Amino acid sequence: MKELLEFLSFSNPNVRVVTLGTMFIGMSAAMVGSFAFLRKRSLIGDAIAHAILPGIAIAFMVTQSKNPYYLMFGALLAGWVAILLIEAITKHSKLKADTSIGLVLSVFFGVGILLLTHIQHSGAGNQAGLDQFLFGKAASMTTADLKAYSIVAAFLLIVVSLLFKEFKLLSFNAEFAKISGLPVRSLEFVLSSITVLAIATGIQAVGVVLMAALIITPAAAARSWTENLVTLLLIAGFAGMFSGLVGSYISFTAPNMPTGPWIVMSLSAIAIISLVWAPKRGLWSKLKRQRQNREKILTENILKAAYHLSERRKNLSSIISLEDLQGIREFGEAELKKGLRLLSKRFLILSQNDGFKLTEVGRTEAMRVVRLHRLWEMYLTQRMRLKADHIHPNAETIEHIISPEIEEELIRELGYPDKDPHESPIPYK
Amino acid sequence: MDIRPEKTAIEVHNLTASYNRKPVLWDIDFSLPQGQLIGIVGPNGSGKTTLLRNMMGLMKPDSGYVNLFGKKLDEVREKVSYVPQRETVDWDFPANVMDVVLMGRYRKSNIFKRLSKKDRDIATESLEKVNMLPFANRQISQLSGGQQQRVFIARSLAQQADLYLMDEPFVGVDAATEESILNLLSEMKKEGKTVVIVHHDLQTAYEYFDWIVLLNTRLVASGPKQEVFSTELLQEAYGGRLTVLSRIGDLMAKQDFPMRESEFKEKEGPGDERAS
Known part of the structure; x- marks a missing residue:
């Protein structure tokens, strides 16, 4: 109880940074993930998370700094190349979407690991600690990181609320959006970009491997409770924030416990409870x-x-x-x-x-x-x-x-x- | 048979289109009149939906073009509306009936903006026209097939177009929906709207439409229904594929063969002044 109060009082500045940071990450990922979920493109989140690794590595090699904005820029570029590549392969070859996603995911991830290993052995690597992008290390979050995450979260919120109705139509019936004269390509570009952004902010804390969970799980859980898109986004966002809070708390009370996996664990618990107990759509009912x-x-x-x-x-x-x-x-x-x-x-x-x-x-x-x-x-x-x-x-x-x-x-x-x-x-x- | 109307709503010129590299429409060329109910009729797999998708710019033809009211689609987009087959979307989507109908009001000009009171009024009126107003707050996952169809039509009405293209609106609907759509169609005709409907049922086609296009991967006939509904033409449209034609199509798909030689250029491009 004493620990919980101490945790919630946020008196420890390090705890404050990590907790707020993971909450921003959870909310951003859940928000954009809801659209990926509704567009039945859940896998794309996993692909992007893996694909941005080489982008981060290259950004570090070029700038020799861990400035979150540079790294995010690198991630954004790599994420975009990956998405375009997946689209191009699906369109111009006989391969189906799932195959091209798997292909791009593994090739990019492989290149990313290669570059990371190179950086590790180049001397600068030891203090770079870039390996934490693989499995995430929330404790290493700095005040500068937190500031960047909060800016990204605010930006995503603004974009989603401004383009809410267009994203809704895009998720329900993209062809109708096209015949209505809406700029579907641009809208898809914006939606993919904010997805990449949300993932790029998350992987330092949660890691490449677990990031997909933060994208898909909140929306899947929220869908059980509501038939309204706004409510769905709100529930998903809160589930993401709440799991950030729980993950930080557990790693605070049990110092050897990693934050990222506990965020995913608590999200999964929320999802399982929702899938089983939600009224109407749940398994129990x-x-x-x-x-x-x-x-x-x-x-x-x-x-x-x-x-x-x-x-x-x-x-x-x-x-x-x-x-x-x-x-x-x-x-x-x-x-x-x-x-x-x-x-x-x-x-x-x-x-x-x-x-x-x-x-x-x-x-x-x-x-x-x-x-x-x-x-x-x-x-x-x-x-x-x-x-x-x-x-x-x-x-x-x-x-x-x-x-x-x-x-x-x-x-x-x-x-x-x-x-x-x-x-x-x-x-x- | 290819009868040309006096006032043209749609001109399809030498349209060839393929699906997964396999040609499904061969040099289709016809014009449709304004202010009439028009049926595009043909057996399964005759390319009806492909033709409609080409008209709406959802597919790129291999050759040829479609003009709407004498212009290119992008210039008249707000005058044209489309009702897709209802199976093309997942109805287990978190939205209610009114949400979907309001989608008919989304425009390039109101991106970033909220919909206005006027948009809501238009959507309400559209729902009333298909007798679905009592269901405005119903979740779309709870609708029957016929109700889904009427919601899609209401969304299209909310676009307030002059030309409506509907893909198989009568398939799998209940009697109430069928009656509701038919009443609506005659009302739309009175208002001078042009409605083009893809339809596969010969029995009802004669009853529903003024003008009929008979299609079977090639154009069999286009004209007023009295002229087109002859035993000979119907037999041609429904009497099976042309064997050689479909074998050529299979071969082209297998060999990755282009529909047109690359140096071949058509003399007349879309939207030119040829007609005047």
Whole structure:
């Protein structure tokens, strides 16, 4: 607790620089990454991150300084050459986009490593510490770096907010942007440039290898929570900033822990939580929906069996034992118990000494299911011209999903039939 | 058969286009009238969409050109609108119906700017015209196929063009959408708009359109529907490919052969004064 307070008070200037720096990096990467994600170009982030390595190395060799602006300029040039090359290869050869991305990524990265090794052995290399670009070293961030990062972050924010609607259209339907007379090539150039910029600011802290995670993961997580593009950008941006904060905190409390990997770890945790728990789009709600469907099918099948039995006995309020019910339709024992429990919880059945009986509401509900089954069988024979002995399995499933509106339409279209194709009466209210 | 209209909306001149190096349109040459409903009709793979994409400048032809209202596309871009096939985009995109229709108002002149009240009014009106206003705030991922189609048409209407090109708007839509589009088309015709529709269904083509272009990688006929709808011409368009032609096309793709010899220059360029 004391550590957390000390961390949050930002009294240690070094901690302040690193934390703010990684937060700016996280936000910038998430912001531009959202568009890469929506344009289905997530891989391009990884390619650029690897491809800018030779740019940084050459910038250092030429200027002999670690000035962040020079290095960023080198990175920007290399990133752009890589993007143009990927486009050219895709357009002029038989290779597909994924192959040309992989090709450019590895060749540029290889050249980058080559140059870095050369710098290491040239004497100036030891104090250059350029190897940190590979895996990142947030602790080495200086005040000058922080200033550069904050300028880049502000610049990206301004560009994205000014060109927001154009980027939206470009991501949704680039061809329509073109026929509307928008300068699509220039817009793509701007979008790619700010992506390169965001990546170039990040790799000192996070490293080439992990940078792609900062681009894609926030957007992927944010998409689970919202259907609105502005909200998506905000959530992604905050997720990026938050993971920067968490990463810095962990490396502050556990001094041997690297910041970059912890940023990625906390981002991944956010993404996993989002993919599983987000309402509507999450995995959990999907499983829940499937469970509800199964329960609906089970309970409705029990009601239907009970109705069939009552129909046979010509008595809708007779007591039904479990053996009687099994005689109509076979249920697994545990399943049947679960179904009966669910039904009595909704007051559709009343438990009796040696079985159960349908309540008033239960009877109505049972009639509804039987009606839907028989109506659908009518529809299959009359409108889809299926043979009467082929329709039962289909109707067994469809009866559970027909909504009241569709039921109404069915009845109207079939003209209030009173018997199904097997001559059983269709029960109306 | 190639009948020339009095007032020309689109002139396609000697257009040859290929897809993945394989020629799909051979020397197409025709003109379309203003203020009519025009169907581009032909079997699957006859190059209908390719023709439309060439008209909209989304593809570069190997030879020939397209003039719109006697001018090049870039000079009349704001007068022309396009409705792509709805499968060409991913509808699981974080946007609602109104967002998409407003995209029809994006212009070169309002880059960096916010849309105006007038833009919003125009978009609202466009949604009303396709009976989709009640769905303005609906997420586009929740729409049915027919509703998606109507949203795309509304976006195009919001561009307030004179010439509309639509790619298969009737494919896979419900009865309500079909009726809504047909009503809209007759209204657009009354307002003097020109609408060109790619359509593959012969049954309805005669009913829907005034002017018909029959296409099967080559131009079979272009003219008023009464003239074009003859058994002979329909059979020519739908009676299968020309075997030799498609074998030549395959060969050209395989050999990486150019559509035109490099020193061959056409005498007349796009937008020249030839017509006057």
